[in-house]
Amino acid sequence: MSGTAALGTHPETAATHRTDGAAKTGVPVGDAAESGIGPTHSGWTAAVRVARLVVLAHPALEGRMVKPLSIVVVEKDRERAMMIVDGLQEAGDFDIVVIAEEAGLARRIAQRNPDLVLIDAGNPSRDALEDLTLASTPMERPVAMFVDQSDAALTRAAIEAGVSAYVVDGLRSERIKPILDAAIARFHMVQKMRVELAETRRALEERKVIDRAKGILMRARGIGEDEAYGLLRKAAMDQGKKLADIAQALVMATDLLK
Amino acid sequence: MSLLSLPLGYVPLVDAAPLILAEALGFAAEEGLELHLRPSPSWASLRDMLAAGQVVAAQMLAPLPVASALGLGGSTAQFEALMVLNVNGDTIGVSQALAARIRAAGHRFDFRDAGAAGQALLPAAGDQLRIGVPFPFSMHMELIRYWLDGLGLPLPAMLDIRTVPPPRMAEALAAGEIDAFCVGEPWGSVAVDAGAGSLLLPGSAIWAFAPEKVLATRRGWAEAEPALAGRLMRAVWRAGRWLGQAANASVASELLAVPGRLAVPAEVIERALTGRVLISARGEERRSPGLITFHAGAANFPWRSQAAWIGARLARRHGLAPEPAIAAARAVFRSDLYRLHLAQAGAELPSASDKVEGSLADPTPAPSVQGRLILAPDRFFDARVFDPDEPMR
Structure with missing residues (x-):
């Protein structure tokens, strides 16, 4: 996969070229502690995958660097989390963190300040995310995406598949759609395996x-x-x-x- | 006659009983309906299901549709409350450690006096008080805020009221993530049985007649489908009337206990329905007759003044202009549709759609256009009143 070169590396060292010629570089990487989810969570901690992928400098954006969307996936089960992360990585370059711990979920997510949160609609802890909607500034405020979404079919598909997505208000829907499509596909797969x-x-x-x-x-x-x-x-x-x-x-x- | 199928959403709680029993006891079939009940693990998911039309109606936290009307929360979908499903039904519990400190200070856990309980709680809590509620827009949150704000004591420097899913409440309390909770039954009793904490108060000790859950639909649905809405409301109202008869409590508990409904022991459910509550793992019992009310005192009538109270509280806490917020809130509680559809079922219909909230200390006869109406006590613990004509007073 094209993105793996930049996994966990420092921005400067990750500059390479893609076959399509677009310049890319690593995402500014947070401190090392980011890759874990806290000392209390042994076992899982090491398995949490922080996918630090590459940024494409999109020509349409006048050479400005576009950060890849940062996504938090809330999922306790390691196998399922992996499947979802893999599916998302196939869909594009994203900065993905998995949170497995349900205690203090809203705080954990707020600390990461992601662009988008994906959570199983069957997870009761989803309600804790509603606390995030009370964030002080509108741009920090995530909204459950379905209702704002003009794409009713996509919304319905997401709900049917059991995907709940929270996005930062104002994020353009064309940036969300591939993520949600990938998540829906993976959730279906997970669901089928469960059954x-x-x-x-x-x-x-x-x-x-x-x-x-x-x-x-x-x-x-x-x-x-x-x-x-x-x-x-x-x-x-x-x-x-x-x-x-x-x-x-x-x-x-x-x-x-x- | 074939039955019309209607998908309905609920969260597994004692106060989902009117919906579950409307189907199980045949009240829905009498109205030509077959209710397909879909449990939801969370309020946010239930809101999505309702917004996206996966269910046509749902049990809903009374403040949730009001919050949506005020533009609060992670959804822009709009809902309305056709009727109140139940009045009260929450309990407030504290961790074992906090319970021990409150007892040491001389409080007797009378499960009655919210003022005294609060006066004992705050000093015992010290600098930090973390309280779990099921949802930021819930009667649980409103009761806790009203109670703490009304005690007249300085609040803990680190006061944190956070969302914890009800099935996790006992675990969160035992693990020390929270010091106290306000949650709907059976989860308070489950926490007691798990040895995680003791019950300090019923929600009714803070507000004796708090609209807890409503029957919610998407805005406009009930007017687009008046026949269906009427049938559904009557079936649910009759289930509530059945639940309101004391003699039915143990049968109701058995019916609710089974897997696929609440999946907790019938004996635990029965505590809320009979108002005989175990407040600690030591087996101390308290009587709390109004712990949850499904019918008495026109409990199902969606008073505009109840919605106004919720709107006023939300506006104050979230920094919104109060007058438009109250107006938007009032429009959510459809007392007009309640009158329209429940007249023929024989429901008590008050003459007014507003009352001064908190003014009744005793059961009080009230003017009605139908039925003999006795309003139930609706006092706030601090004896203040909320007059919808002077909401900012």
């Missing part, structure tokens, strides 16, 4: 219960495995219930009789 994982777990649980129920029947009635399974299935069909539910009821009843 699949839950389904796998449930299937495993159900199989265990059915095996136990079969065992109970086999012992109690002196029958073989196939016959025990047949009995369970017949009971399920007769009562219009799921096989796993019948098995569960049998296991529970047997436990009570012990």
